[in-house]
Amino acid sequence: MLRAVLALLMLVAxxxxxxxxxxxxxxxxxxxxxxxxGDTLVRTIEIETGADDEIVPASLxxxxxxxxxxxxxxxxxxxxxxxxxRLHTLNLTYQAFYAPIDPRKQTIPATEIAxxxxxxxxxxxxxxxxxxxxxxxxxxxxxxxxTSETFLRPDFPVEHRRSGHLGTAALLAAxxxxxxxxxxxxDLAWWPFHRRPARPFSRAVRxxxxxxxxxxxxxxxxxxxxxxxxxxxASGQRLLxxxxxxxxAAHPEHDETRLQVERFFSASRSVFFGEAQREGETDLxxxxxxxxxAALARQERAAR
Amino acid sequence: xxxxxxxxxxxxxxxxxxxxxxxxxxFETEVGKAVVGQGRVxxxxxxxxxxxxxxxLEGDVGVGKTTLLRAAARCVGGAYxxxxxxxxxxxxxxxxxxxxxxxxxxxxxxxxxxxxxxxxAIFFFNEINRARPQVHSLLLRIMAERSVSAxxxxxxxxxxxxxxxxxxxxxxxTFELPAAARDRFLMEVSIATPSDPEVxxxxxxxxxFHDGDRLIGELTEGILGYAELNExxxxxxxxxxxxxxLESYVLNLWQAVRNPGEAGIExxxxxxxxxxxxxxxxxxxxxxxxxARVAAWLDGRTMAVPxxxxxxxxxxxxxxxxxxxxxxxxxxxxxxxxxxxxxxTVPVP
Numbered sequence: 001m002l003r004a005v006l007a008l009l010m011l012v013a014x015x016x017x018x019x020x021x022x023x024x025x026x027x028x029x030x031x032x033x034x035x036x037x038g039d040t041l042v043r044t045i046e047i048e049t050g051a052d053d054e055i056v057p058a059s060l061x062x063x064x065x066x067x068x069x070x071x072x073x074x075x076x077x078x079x080x081x082x083x084x085x086r087l088h089t090l091n092l093t094y095q096a097f098y099a100p101i102d103p104r105k106q107t108i109p110a111t112e113i114a115x116x117x118x119x120x121x122x123x124x125x126x127x128x129x130x131x132x133x134x135x136x137x138x139x140x141x142x143x144x145x146x147t148s149e150t151f152l153r154p155d156f157p158v159e160h161r162r163s164g165h166l167g168t169a170a171l172l173a174a175x176x177x178x179x180x181x182x183x184x185x186x187d188l189a190w191w192p193f194h195r196r197p198a199r200p201f202s203r204a205v206r207x208x209x210x211x212x213x214x215x216x217x218x219x220x221x222x223x224x225x226x227x228x229x230x231x232x233x234a235s236g237q238r239l240l241x242x243x244x245x246x247x248x249a250a251h252p253e254h255d256e257t258r259l260q261v262e263r264f265f266s267a268s269r270s271v272f273f274g275e276a277q278r279e280g281e282t283d284l285x286x287x288x289x290x291x292x293x294a295a296l297a298r299q300e301r302a303a304r
Numbered sequence: 305x306x307x308x309x310x311x312x313x314x315x316x317x318x319x320x321x322x323x324x325x326x327x328x329x330x331f332e333t334e335v336g337k338a339v340v341g342q343g344r345v346x347x348x349x350x351x352x353x354x355x356x357x358x359x360x361l362e363g364d365v366g367v368g369k370t371t372l373l374r375a376a377a378r379c380v381g382g383a384y385x386x387x388x389x390x391x392x393x394x395x396x397x398x399x400x401x402x403x404x405x406x407x408x409x410x411x412x413x414x415x416x417x418x419x420x421x422x423x424x425a426i427f428f429f430n431e432i433n434r435a436r437p438q439v440h441s442l443l444l445r446i447m448a449e450r451s452v453s454a455x456x457x458x459x460x461x462x463x464x465x466x467x468x469x470x471x472x473x474x475x476x477x478t479f480e481l482p483a484a485a486r487d488r489f490l491m492e493v494s495i496a497t498p499s500d501p502e503v504x505x506x507x508x509x510x511x512x513f514h515d516g517d518r519l520i521g522e523l524t525e526g527i528l529g530y531a532e533l534n535e536x537x538x539x540x541x542x543x544x545x546x547x548x549x550l551e552s553y554v555l556n557l558w559q560a561v562r563n564p565g566e567a568g569i570e571x572x573x574x575x576x577x578x579x580x581x582x583x584x585x586x587x588x589x590x591x592x593x594x595x596a597r598v599a600a601w602l603d604g605r606t607m608a609v610p611x612x613x614x615x616x617x618x619x620x621x622x623x624x625x626x627x628x629x630x631x632x633x634x635x636x637x638x639x640x641x642x643x644x645x646x647x648x649t650v651p652v653p
Contacts (some may be wrong), residue, residue, distance in 0.1 A: 098649065237648035242611040272549035272653040274607045 002128060020117025023051030024086060025124050033132040037099045040073065045090040046127055048082060055079075055088050057122075059114035070108065086240035104118050104132045201297040204230035208293045212286045219288060224268045227293055236299075242264035248282070253303035261290045306449045321543055321601065324536050328354065328602060331379050333368040338519050339368050340506060341498030347375055347621055348493050349600065354396055355527065355594040356537045356558045357490020358447050358466040360481075361417075362430070367495045369469040373428050374520050377596040380533075381566045382425025385416040388636060389435035391477050394552040395442040399454040417446065418454055419459075424461045424532035432468040433478040440485050443468075452455025463530050485593065490591050490621035493615070535653045537598075549634045554596075556650050557617070559587055561625060561642070574631060574638060581628045588624040595620050618643045 028044035033043065047055070055077065063072045076091040089246040090113075098106055110128040128227050138144065141151045208228035209218050231239040235247045244262060248255050267284035284292075309637075328350055335346050346359075349372070352359045361369045368371070368465050377384040387398060401415045417427065423546055429443065443466070451460045468489070471483075498504060546554075560567035562582045565577030592606075595616040600608040622639045631638055 225653065232651065238650065238652050239611070240611050240614065240652060242614075269607075269609055270653070273545075273547045273609045275545070 020120060020122040021085070022053070022115050022122050022124055023048040023050070023128075027127060027129075027228055029129055032130065032282075033134075035131055035133045036136050037097060037133075038095065040093055040095045041131065043094070043129060045092065045113075047088045047090070047113070047115065047124055049088065050084050051081075051085050053086065053115050055090075056114040056116045056121065057111065060090070061111050062090070066094075066108075067141060067301045067302045069096060069106070071095045071097065098133050100133050100135050101139055103132055105130055106133050131251055169251045198233060199297070199300055200230035200233035201293060201300045205290075205293045205297045208290055213289060220289075221271060223286070223289055224264075224271060227264065227289070228268065230293075230296070241269055251303075253299045254296060256294050257292065257299070260288070260295070264289070264292055310334055311585070316425065319426065320526075321536070321539055324606065325601060327529075329384045329526060330431065334379050334523050335372070335375045338373045338523055341500055342368065342372065342495065342505035342512075343480060344596040345372065345493055345495055346376075347602070348491055348616070351595050352490050353362040353380065353465060353533060354537050354598045354601070355490060355591070356534060356540045357591060357595070358468070358488065359500065360486070360489045361467065361469040361495055362472055363469075363495035364497065365471050365473055365629060367497050367523065369495055370428075370430065371516050371520070372495070373426075374516075375523055376467070377428065378520055378523050378525055379527045380425055380465075380530050381528060382387065382530030383420030383423040385420060385424060385427065386428035386430060387416050389431040389433065390437070391430060391434055393435045393439055395438050398442060399406050400645055401453060404412055414454075417452060418459055422460065423530075425463050425465065427461075427464060427466050429466060429468040430538065431470060433470040433481060435479065437482065437639050440479070440481060441598055444485050444488060447485075486623050487585055487587060489566070489623070490595065491619040495617050501561045530651060538603045540598055541594060544594065544595065544600050546549065547607065550610065552614070553650070553652060554589070554593060554613060556582060557613070557646060560650050561621065566640060567646075567649055569642065571638065571641045571645060574641075576642075578628055579642070581626050584621060585624055588621055592620045597602055611645045617647070 017171040024047075028046070030041045034292050060077070065071050065073060070096065073093040073095050074091075076089075076093075078089045080087055080089075094108060096106065098104075108129045108131075111126045111127060112123045114123050133188055136150075136256055170182055171221065186189070204227050207230075208223045211222035213219070214222065228239070231247070234251060235243070239247055243264075244258075244265060248258055248261070254261065267289075325540040330609045332346050332350050334341075335349070340344065343474070349359060353376070361373065363369055375383075387393070395581075397415060398417045401413045403411055403413075405411045415425070427446070432440075432443075435443075442452070445466070447466050450462060450464050451458055452479045453459075466489075468479040470478075473552070498507070499643065512519060560569065563572075563577075563578060564579055565575075569576050571579070592613065596608045600606075605612075619641070622643060623643070625639065626632075627635060627638065
């Protein structure tokens with residue numbers, strides 16, 4: 001007895017759970033005639049349900065080609081409160097591609113939409129919609145005197161847009177960009193505004209040669225001074241004979257000419273501060289001086 | 305007098321100088337036994353002795369200023385007197401010694417400056433900035449003219465060299481030396497604590513350095529022979545050549561130090577066109593050349609070269625350069641940077 005009562009209760013519960021509460025279905029259909037190839041038509045379906053019910057998205061018809069002549073373009077779904085329930089509105093936009101040769105009935109097939117409630121779901125049947133499609137043109141145009149030229153509408157003339165000012169603006173913008181790039185490069189010392197590594201000895205070779213060409217004691221002194229200035233520039237300060245070791249430690253590329261550099265400084269010392277006023281009295285003849293400058297310049301180029 | 309030997313001939317003088325150079329180097333070695341790690345200061349002191357100039361030593365407390373001067377005095381030979389600068393020291397205390405004799409009568413005798421008479425070779429003024437300006441001005445005369453008036457007559461000290469020291473830690477109860485007095489010092493040498501760790505270790509742990517009196521007592525006395533120094537100094541100044549190039553170099557340095565802005569010298573944070581207000585006096589310049597000649601001679605050369613000028617420039621010139629007041633407080637760093645920049649900027653030759 002107890003079992004029978006329990007089974008009955010469960011049955012009642014099941015029955016109660018199966019149904020979502022669909023209260024009403026309205027379809028607002030467009031006109032049923034006067035459609036041509038490519039026309040769209042919008043069907044509106046309103047479904048009144050219980051407050052907690054919703055349309056199962058998976059049950060909606062899929063957008064895209066429905067069959068060979070019909071395409072569902074879009075589905076707009078809205079839902080709002082309606083009294084103590086909800087009103088779901090579906091806007092189905094179809095596009096018909098059927099090309100009839102005479103006015104003909106076409107039917108959008110029926111479909112079903114599921115509504116889901118807290119206790120279960122229910123299906124709503126959407127009825128088919130039948131409408132009349134008409135041909136775009138007459139079947140035999142020659143009967144009405146049309147020719148192939150007049151039968152088709154002329155092509156739409158190509159629009160010639162003037163793009164001249166755009167080109168000018170682009171050129172202007174490019175020029176401005178180049179200008180700013182140049183300014184930026186100068187500010188950040190990029191190429192070609194970066195300082196070329198100074199090559200004092202390369203210049204000294206020319207200066208020494210020019211000074212020695214003058215000849216005599218004055219020329220020799222000027223040549224010595226030119227090479228002194230190169231040493232000054234290379235070391236970043238005035239280089240005295242006592243600083244040779246420091247200089248060569250900082251510029252190891254010149255280390256192999258250490259002996260000649262020391263001879264140069266000692267010759268310079270005797271010329272400027274000692275009593276060897278003439279070139280013949282130093283142990284660094286002009287040819288050696290020129291050779292030293294050339295060697296230093298070569299090492300300088302090799303190092304950088 | 306130094307000029308007596310001039311007619312004896314240059315050859316003799318030149319031979320003499322070579323031997324004297326040996327003695328000078330020996331003097332440096334000997335002083336170096338007592339004061340370690342101060343090779344450069346000893347070299348400068350030697351230069352000052354042979355340039356016959358007065359020296360002001362400056363440095364922290366306990367770096368060996370007094371030991372160095374006592375060692376130098378012993379190795380120079382001759383009479384050596386010293387006095388401590390105090391705030392109540394008066395000029396009279398330098399020349400007169402007043403006391404009550406055994407018979408109860410007051411007596412006035414010759415003070416520290418006069419006591420040794422002509423033989424006074426080194427007068428050592430300790431803590432000179434603690435003495436009053438009156439004392440400084442008397443010292444000024446002793447230094448400049450090597451003479452002083454006392455007991456109604458003039459005392460002369462032909463062989464005198466004044467060594468003074470001053471510590472730079474305290475400023476209270478001290479009197480800054482007037483510019484005129486500083487200008488009369490050939491050099492102002494600052495002594496720093498040796499930085500060589502080995503030397504530091506020796507100074508701290510070697511028992512030899514703990515007893516200053518014994519340390520100095522061990523040095524050979526009178527290596528240089530104070531009485532001949534004037535003559536040697538004259539010979540050095542005559543013998544060591546300064547070429548036209550060096551002269552123009554020194555003059556360029558002088559010009560640049562008086563107008564560092566015009567010479568293109570730049571010091572970070574300093575407006576060099578408004579840095580130097582006065583200074584680098586002609587006397588300073590002549591001292592510089594004198595010292596450079598001695599440096600060249602000590603290096604074994606017969607000609608002075610720019611390195612010699614650079615060697616002595618800071619010590620002989622820096623204290624004669626007077627900065628605008630706004631820079632005077634940072635004198636030590638700015639002076640060093642100025643001199644460094646000077647030698648980096650002024651072209652040689």
